[in-house]
Amino acid sequence: MKLFSGMRPSGQLHIGNYLGALKNWVELQKKHQCIFSAVDYHAITTPFNPKRIHEAVKNLVLDYLAAGVDPKKSIIIVQSQIPEHTELAWILEAITPVSWLERIPTYKEKLELHPKHRNLGILAYPVLMAADILLYKATLVPVGDDQMPHIEITNDLARRFNQMFGKTFPPVKGVVNEGMGARIMSLTDPTKKMSKTGGEGIALTDSPETIREKIKTAVTDSGREVKFDEKNKPAISNFLTIHHLFSGKTIAELEKKYHNKGYAEFKNDLSEVIIKGLADFQEKRKELEKNPKKVEKILADGAKRAQKIAEQNIKEVKIKMGLL
Numbered sequence: 040m041k042l043f044s045g046m047r048p049s050g051q052l053h054i055g056n057y058l059g060a061l062k063n064w065v066e067l068q069k070k071h072q073c074i075f076s077a078v079d080y081h082a083i084t085t086p087f088n089p090k091r092i093h094e095a096v097k098n099l100v101l102d103y104l105a106a107g108v109d110p111k112k113s114i115i116i117v118q119s120q121i122p123e124h125t126e127l128a129w130i131l132e133a134i135t136p137v138s139w140l141e142r143i144p145t146y147k148e149k150l151e152l153h154p155k156h157r158n159l160g161i162l163a164y165p166v167l168m169a170a171d172i173l174l175y176k177a178t179l180v181p182v183g184d185d186q187m188p189h190i191e192i193t194n195d196l197a198r199r200f201n202q203m204f205g206k207t208f209p210p211v212k213g214v215v216n217e218g219m220g221a222r223i224m225s226l227t228d229p230t231k232k233m234s235k236t237g238g239e240g241i242a243l244t245d246s247p248e249t250i251r252e253k254i255k256t257a258v259t260d261s262g263r264e265v266k267f268d269e270k271n272k273p274a275i276s277n278f279l280t281i282h283h284l285f286s287g288k289t290i291a292e293l294e295k296k297y298h299n300k301g302y303a304e305f306k307n308d309l310s311e312v313i314i315k316g317l318a319d320f321q322e323k324r325k326e327l328e329k330n331p332k333k334v335e336k337i338l339a340d341g342a343k344r345a346q347k348i349a350e351q352n353i354k355e356v357k358i359k360m361g362l363l
Contacts, residue, residue: 041198042067045118046077046096047221050100050235051242054313055223057320058284061106061217063181064113073113074175074345075103080118080125080167084160085153100334102243105324115341118171123349128163128170131196131358135166139195142305143188169193174349179261182213183221205358219283229273244321245255247314249291254278254310265305275302285316315352 040361044064046056077094091196096117103115120122120315140146140162149161158232160167168189172180173196180190197208215221225231225239233240241253260272267290268277269307279290288296357363 040071040179041070041175041177042073042179042181043172043175043179044073045078045081046083046099047079048077048079048092048099049082049085051244052099052279053223053235053240053242054317055220055233056102056235057106057238057243057347058214058220058223058281058318059183059218060181060286061103061108061235062220063218064103065107065109066183067179067214068109068112070181073302074116074177075108075113076116076118076171077103081164082114084164085149085156085157096299097334100338101327104334105243105320109339110337114344115141115183116345117338117342120342121174121337121345121349123174123346123353124167124170126353127174127224127356129165130360131170131173131200132163134199135163136198137162139192140165143192145188147187149267160233165189165192169196172211173197174352175345176209176352177246178209180211180213181314186351187215189212200356204356207356207359215302220280222272223281223333224277229258229277240255243317243322245317247310250313250317251307251310254306254313257306259302263299263301265300265302266294275305278305278309282312285312 044060046052046060052061064073064075077096079096082092082095100115100117104110108115143165146162146164149159149164153161165188169192172193172346180193184192190211193211193288197210201207223233223240225233226241227239239249245253257278258274260274262272264272265279266272266276267276267279279293282288282293283290286293
């Protein structure tokens with residue numbers, strides 16, 4: 040099956056992105072034909088620094104590669120380098136009822152976060168996402184549960200296009216990671232998911248000293264018992280999840296090991312587990328940083344391979360619409 044997924048270059052990736060998405064991508068590429076993108080056109084719908092976005096894209100691609108996304112197995116692209124993404128988005132926007140977009144929960148959330156940026160890009164964001172997927176006729180898309188409404192819109196648009204112009208796009212299935220890594224929570228507010236902005240998470244490139252300091256000062260729950268209880272102990276439950284995913288030890292083993300030992304020892308050990316767990320990633324990333332031409336070649340090759348698919352599919356779309 041063909042699979043598409045991407046991330047916005049809008050901040051440093053953190054351990055939540057790594058445990059919840061990147062590690063999953065590495066496994067998925069063993070079974071499927073995958074296209075992974077740095078979706079920079081999505082990033083410009085909210086405030087961004089034009090002097091830094093290129094650097095953000097480069098860092099995102101380095102993270103993909105260091106995590107184990109293999110350019111020999113997968114196609115790695117930068118969205119803006121394939122013009123057919125926006126071409127198909129415009130075509131789909133021409134058949135998209137505005138009411139479909141206004142009902143998407145993330146539209147209202149984005150407006151609350153950025154009230155001064157009520158732009159068309161935020162409203163039409165799901166259409167561009169649909170174009171990203173449908174351009175390659177992908178049938179699988181790894182997403183967080185909050186992104187499922189976008190998959191529904193993608194299928195609505197695929198069906199609408201097929202009904203109007205003839206069968207073209209296959210149905211798309213959103214693949215939600217049901218594992219514990221799907222929801223790594225903030226270090227400052229364990230009721231919210233870890234974010235790429237605001238310094239509330241552990242970045243994949245954080246030094247050992249920074250990781251130790253962040254874990255040391257992270258919010259904890261009342262009491263001293265290290266116990267998994269998401270309702271009453273959301274912070275400690277989050278720490279146990281992170282420890283489990285990096286160390287491989289079960290939650291029960293960790294609860295037993297730290298019984299009656301308090302939070303300080305547990306947090307100290309957690310820091311070292313994270314540092315050890317990121318060591319291989321950070322080493323690979325540093326090697327890639329030393330060889331920018333290799334990364335450029337990977338992206339050039341990915342763009343060439345993706346362009347071939349995109350050109351063929353956009354041509355089919357235009358023919359069916361009478362544009363060619």
